[in-house]
Every structure is written in structure tokens, then in C-alpha cells.
Amino acid sequence: MKKGFMLVCDGSNGAGKTTVIKKIETYLTNKGFDVLLTREPGGTPIGERIRSIILDPDSSEMLDITELMLFGAARAQHIQEKIVPALNQGKVVVCDRFDAATISFQHYARGIDINIINQVNNLALAGFSPDMNIILDLDPIIGLERVKSRGDGLDRMEDEKLDFLNRARDGYLQQAKACPEKFTVIDASQSQESVANEVISVLEQLIKQHSR
16 A cells, blocks of 8 residues: 655635635545545644643633643644554545644744754654645735634634734745745635645645655
């Protein structure tokens, strides 16, 4: 059995990750792939409990370093319990956010030293790396308007100040610039059809790479 591959959908809050992930699932399923959808933080029972703590607006007293370590703990559990077994079964894993989000939000936005970020990420990843990160790039002002229009209220990360969200956005763009073979940036202010077409183009390239 050929090993599967992993695609991450990440980027600005309100950029349309949920819609894009559904399109990715439909496209891959129609191509005959067994698809596993998951998310971070979360993806496992333990990870989901950690997620509820991280995103709870009442966790306002949480230290930045605590937040970082909670993300790392959830990721370690996620990889070993869910992601690696799925890949070994030949599945395509599609994840809503992953390790690039930690660098963007905890380093670029929070200001935690990159060496500390890397230590936590490396411990959690244990050598693992996704095959591609699709970054949906959107002006945080537009993203916040979209999030608020859902009427669900803002979680603790979404409720950060605009400067924080702009720094996180820059973090994604800097990572993509530094590692173009692992990142594809898509302008999420385009029509859904245009975004979907660009995403499908990325998927086609990934499928070609993994069919060799």
C-alpha cells in the first residue's frame, strides 16, 4: 500500500478555510482517494479538550508560553494518534491549521523567541512534516467582518487586536517566501470559484508527485 500525503489549509481568520476544505474533500473523493479531515488544535479527544481551553474567551489569563505548550501537546497527540496511522493506511489527510500556524501566531504575533517555538514544534513533530501548506491570505479587517457576520461570537484568538492579526498574516507570508516548495499562497479575497480553481491546481500537482 502506498503511503498517503498530507495537505494543510491555513491562513487568515475568516479567509474561507472551511469552504475550501469541503471542496478539497469533494475533489479528492471523486478522484478515488480516502480522505481524512482533521483540525488543530484538536483532531483527537485529548486535542479537542485542549482546544476548548485555548480558544475559550474566559482563558484570558493564559500566559503566552502556556498557550504555546498547549498547542504543542495537542499536536504531538494528533500526529501519533491520528495523522501518522492515517497516512500509513494510504489516506490523504487534510488538516485545518498545523505547525505553520504556531510560528505565525506564537512567534510573529505573540513575539515568543523563534528558538523556543522551534523547540516545542520539533518535540511535537518528531521529524514529521506535511506535504503542502495552502495559505489563504486575506486582509484581517475583511476576515474579521466575515467572522462576525457568522453570528457565533469570537473565540480567544479571533478576538485579538488588529495589529496581532496583521503580524500573524505576515508570519504566513514570510514562511511561504522562505519555503516555496512547501507553501502555496492564495488570495482569499477572490471569488470562491477562483480560489477553488487555484486550490485544485495545487491538488493536481500533489497527486502527480505522489503517483510517481
